[in-house]
Amino acid sequence: MTKLRQPNLQLADGHTMPQLGFGVYKLADQATMNTAIAAAYQAGYRLFDTAQAYQNEAELGTAFKQLALPRTELFITTKIAEVNQGYDNTLRSVELSLKRLQIEQLDLLLIHWPIHSQFFATWRALERLKAEKIVRSIGVSNYHQTHLDYLATKANEQPVVNQIENHPYLSQEPLLAYNRKQHIVSQAWSPLGRGAVLQDPTLIKIALKHQRSVAQIILRWHLQRGLAVIPKSQNPQRINENATIFDFKLDADDMTAIARLNRYQRTGDDPEVVYQIEHQYH
Numbered sequence: 001m002t003k004l005r006q007p008n009l010q011l012a013d014g015h016t017m018p019q020l021g022f023g024v025y026k027l028a029d030q031a032t033m034n035t036a037i038a039a040a041y042q043a044g045y046r047l048f049d050t051a052q053a054y055q056n057e058a059e060l061g062t063a064f065k066q067l068a069l070p071r072t073e074l075f076i077t078t079k080i081a082e083v084n085q086g087y088d089n090t091l092r093s094v095e096l097s098l099k100r101l102q103i104e105q106l107d108l109l110l111i112h113w114p115i116h117s118q119f120f121a122t123w124r125a126l127e128r129l130k131a132e133k134i135v136r137s138i139g140v141s142n143y144h145q146t147h148l149d150y151l152a153t154k155a156n157e158q159p160v161v162n163q164i165e166n167h168p169y170l171s172q173e174p175l176l177a178y179n180r181k182q183h184i185v186s187q188a189w190s191p192l193g194r195g196a197v198l199q200d201p202t203l204i205k206i207a208l209k210h211q212r213s214v215a216q217i218i219l220r221w222h223l224q225r226g227l228a229v230i231p232k233s234q235n236p237q238r239i240n241e242n243a244t245i246f247d248f249k250l251d252a253d254d255m256t257a258i259a260r261l262n263r264y265q266r267t268g269d270d271p272e273v274v275y276q277i278e279h280q281y282h
C-alpha cells in the first residue's frame with residue numbers, strides 16, 4: 001500500500017488537517033463509492049469530505065466499514081444542510097449523520113452555506129458539539145468576509161476552516177488573505193473548477209513544461225498557496241493522478257501566470273446571493 005507522505009495543516013484549535021482530501025459529492029451508489037474510496041485510500045488520501053445535502057453519508061460510512069479502513073487514520077468532514085440549520089435541528093441532524101457514517105465523532109463539521117435567519121443558532125449548536133467532543137473541529141463553508149465578521153460578533157469559538165469555491169478562474173485572493181488574517185484555513189471546493197479549467201491554454205503549456213497533467217498543475221498551485229484541496233473523481237486512475245502532487249514544484253513564473261487567469265467565474269452558487277435571497281424571507 002502507498003505510504004502516506006502528505007502534509008497536514010495546523011488548525012487554530014490545536015488540531016491538524018490533511019492538506020489533500022477527497023470530495024465525494026455526486027458519488028451515489030455503493031459500488032461506485034467503494035471503488036472510489038478504495039482507490040483514494042490506496043493513493044494516500046485520508047481526509048474525506050461529504051455533506052448532509054449529498055445524501056451519501058451512509059454509502060461513505062458503509063464503504064469505510066466494508067473496506068475495513070482504520071478510523072484512527074481517517075479525517076471525516078460533513079456539513080450541515082440548509083434545511084437542517086437552527087440549534088435543535090443541527091444537533092438532531094448531526095446525530096443522524098454520525099449514525100449514517102457509523103462513527104462516534106466527526107473530525108470537522110462545517111455550516112454548508114450562510115443562512116441569515118439561522119446564523120447564530122446553528123453556530124451555537126456547533127460550539128456545543130465541540131464542547132461535548134462529538135466534533136473535533138468546527139468551521140464554515142461559503143462564508144465571505146461579511147459573514148465571518150458577523151459571526152465573530154457573537155461567536156465564542158471562531159471557525160478554523162472556511163471551505164470555499166476556488167480554482168484558477170475564481171482565485172478569491174482577498175478572501176484567502178482575510179481567512180489567513182483570522183487564522184482560518186482555506187479549503188478549496190471544486191479545486192479543478194469541475195473540469196471547466198482543464199482546457200485552458202496557459203495551464204496546458206505549464207503542464208507540458210512539467211510533464212504533468214493540467215489537474216496536477218492546478219492542485220499543485222493550490223498547495224503552494226497554502227490551501228487545502230478536496231478534488232473529486234470516480235475514476236481510480238484520476239484519483240491517483242490527483243494525489244501525485246507532492247513530488248514537483250511550480251516556479252514563480254508558473255504561479256504568476258496562473259494568478260492572471262482569474263475571471264470571477266463560479267461553478268456553483270454565489271454565497272452572497274444565497275444569503276440575500278434567504279434574507280428576504282425572514
Ligand SMILES: NC(=O)C1=CN([C@@H]2O[C@H](COP(=O)(O)OP(=O)(O)OC[C@H]3O[C@@H](n4cnc5c(N)ncnc54)[C@H](OP(=O)(O)O)[C@@H]3O)[C@@H](O)[C@H]2O)C=CC1
Pocket residue numbers: 022023024025026049050112141142163164188189190191192193194195198213215216230231232233234235238239241242268
Ligand atoms: N462546500 C460546498 O459548498 C461544496 C463542496 N464541494 C466539495 O468539493 C469536492 C470537489 O468539488 P467538485 O465540485 O466535485 O469539483 P472538482 O473540481 O473536484 O472536479 C470534479 C470533476 O472533475 C473531473 N476530474 C477529476 N479529476 C480529474 C482529472 N485528473 N482529469 C480530468 N478530470 C478530472 C471529475 O470527473 P470524474 O469523476 O469522471 O473523474 C469531475 O467531473 C466535492 O466532491 C465536495 O466534496 C463541492 C461543491 C460545493
